[in-house]
Amino acid sequence: KAKQNTRDRYSFYDEEMTKKAYERIFLETEMRKAFEKDEFVVYFQPQVHAKTKILTGMEALVRWQHPDMGFIYPDRFIPLAESTGMIIKLDRIVMKKAISQFSRWKKSGLEPKKVSINLTMTQLAEGDFYKFIKELLEYENVSASEVEFEITEREIMGNPDASIKALEKLNELGISVAIDDFGTGYSSLTYLKRLPINKLKIDKSFIDNIPKDLSDSAIVKTIINLCENLELQVIAEGVEEENQNDFLFENNCEDIQGFLFSHPINVKDMEEFIKKHT
Numbered sequence: 001k002a003k004q005n006t007r008d009r010y011s012f013y014d015e016e017m018t019k020k021a022y023e024r025i026f027l028e029t030e031m032r033k034a035f036e037k038d039e040f041v042v043y044f045q046p047q048v049h050a051k052t053k054i055l056t057g058m059e060a061l062v063r064w065q066h067p068d069m070g071f072i073y074p075d076r077f078i079p080l081a082e083s084t085g086m087i088i089k090l091d092r093i094v095m096k097k098a099i100s101q102f103s104r105w106k107k108s109g110l111e112p113k114k115v116s117i118n119l120t121m122t123q124l125a126e127g128d129f130y131k132f133i134k135e136l137l138e139y140e141n142v143s144a145s146e147v148e149f150e151i152t153e154r155e156i157m158g159n160p161d162a163s164i165k166a167l168e169k170l171n172e173l174g175i176s177v178a179i180d181d182f183g184t185g186y187s188s189l190t191y192l193k194r195l196p197i198n199k200l201k202i203d204k205s206f207i208d209n210i211p212k213d214l215s216d217s218a219i220v221k222t223i224i225n226l227c228e229n230l231e232l233q234v235i236a237e238g239v240e241e242e243n244q245n246d247f248l249f250e251n252n253c254e255d256i257q258g259f260l261f262s263h264p265i266n267v268k269d270m271e272e273f274i275k276k277h278t
């Protein structure tokens with residue numbers, strides 16, 4: 001009987017594995033087609049001042065509009081894009097779309113302020129990347145100071161020496177960098193001081209339980225102080241509640257991103273948001 005059970009478990013496990021492998025191959029094939037069929041769409045999530053609600057910038061977030069599967073969120077395809085190398089192409093498409101939309105808003109007389117774009121470290125190892133971004137900005141008439149790249153703390157700290165070199169090149173172009181998901185990636189304080197970065201984004205996991213959770217509240221205050229002392233900007237992400245917003249504002253974190261103010265929204269809705277919050 002015991003043996004029977006074990007075998008059932010194994011075959012179930014096998015089946016699951018096979019199913020997962022097929023799903024992966026299916027998704028990978030679909031994704032390769034998605035580039036040609038232009039199925040990637042850029043959404044924007046506003047970043048606002050905690051009290052005035054005035055727009056300070058926006059984050060570009062990719063979505064995949066698949067004809068049969070519908071709307072697919074990045075958590076389902078970014079890891080696949082990373083493991084297959086497709087992330088290089090995908091992130092460049094997002095940059096093109098986000099920056100050209102930003103440019104269109106400016107031309108129509110709106111003030112979109114600044115656009116943040118997520119970037120994988122491997123992108124910076126591509127020799128032609130700096131030329132790509134420089135030409136894109138020139139072509140779209142967007143200045144480097146209007147663009148910010150977000151790189152996760154985990155990735156930056158994965159190889160801090162290489163990160164310093166790569167980020168210095170971005171700095172030379174005048175593009176600022178924010179460390180995304182800050183607090184989840186074991187930053188070395190020594191490196192944090194040496195890295196040519198401009199901003200820390202406090203990860204949502206620390207925001208969720210403030211002000212009730214005292215240790216999370218202490219961590220958030222510490223990160224804000226750290227930014228003050230290292231002369232870095234700070235923004236909180238994943239802010240959903242008024243009392244989280246109040247706590248952040250009272251502790252000198254004035255830049256907020258989260259569902260409290262807006263979900264990531266499409267171009268048309270973002271346009272309305274810019275008009276209302278300038």
Ligand code: C2E
Binds near residue numbers: 118180
């Ligand atoms: P991220 O860069 O940390 O982006 C923030 C994520 O949190 C977004 O999820 C956003 O929709 C979500 N979020 C924002 N405010 C709230 C809130 O108040 N509550 C909750 N529950 N969630 C909130 P999204 O759009 O699903 O993106 C997930 C992750 O995928 C991003 O995390 C980023 O790491 C990655 N990603 C998205 N777009 C791109 C891209 O174009 N390139 C690359 N390389 N990665 C991307």
Ligand code: MG
Binds near residue numbers: 059118150
């Ligand atoms: Mg981000």
Ligand code: MG
Binds near residue numbers: 180181201203204237
């Ligand atoms: Mg984040």
Ligand code: MG
Binds near residue numbers: 181
């Ligand atoms: Mg994230």
